[in-house]
Amino acid sequence: MVNRTKFISTILAVLFVFTGTTQAHERHKDRNKHMEHGYHYGGWHKMQRALAHLDLTDEQQQAIEKIHQTGKAERKAKHEQMRTFKKQMHELLIAEQIDSGAIKALSLQIAEEKANNLIANAEKRQQVLALLTTEQKKRLEEIKAKRHAKKLAKRQRHSN
Secondary structure, eight states: OHHHHHHHHHHHHHHHHHHHHHHHHHHTHHHHHHHHTTOOSSHHHHHHHHHTTSOOOHHHHHHHHHHHHTTHHHHHHHHHHHHHHHHHHHHHHHSSSOOHHHHHHHHHHHHHHHHHHHHHHHHHHHHHHHTSOHHHHHHHHHHHHHHHHHHHHHHHHHHO
């Protein structure tokens, strides 16, 4: 009787874990589809979604697309550089002998690259904002405020 109960509870546990995994996969299927196409949640993607609500003129849309396309190859190279840095850091951290000097030097390189990326993104954002009219800028701020309020409400629901 005890063995039968253990067997049934084991089967139920496996089914429970499998069901949870399957549901998690289904929830993230759309996200994974977007990621395959190079879309990311945040950064430029978030800016494009907000700009879609501003009734941009054709000239504005073309100028914004040009800003985005400019430096695309450079951004890709920087991305590969960061991947290389992370691989190097991983190798340094799992080595038998820890080389603290090399880790510190690589950490400084990574920090500098991240700072340069932040500056480049801020400059690109300023270029896009310079193309907008006063009314469009006001509408963009309203969209940001609404999104921020929604995010805070979601946090409160999850914290309770």
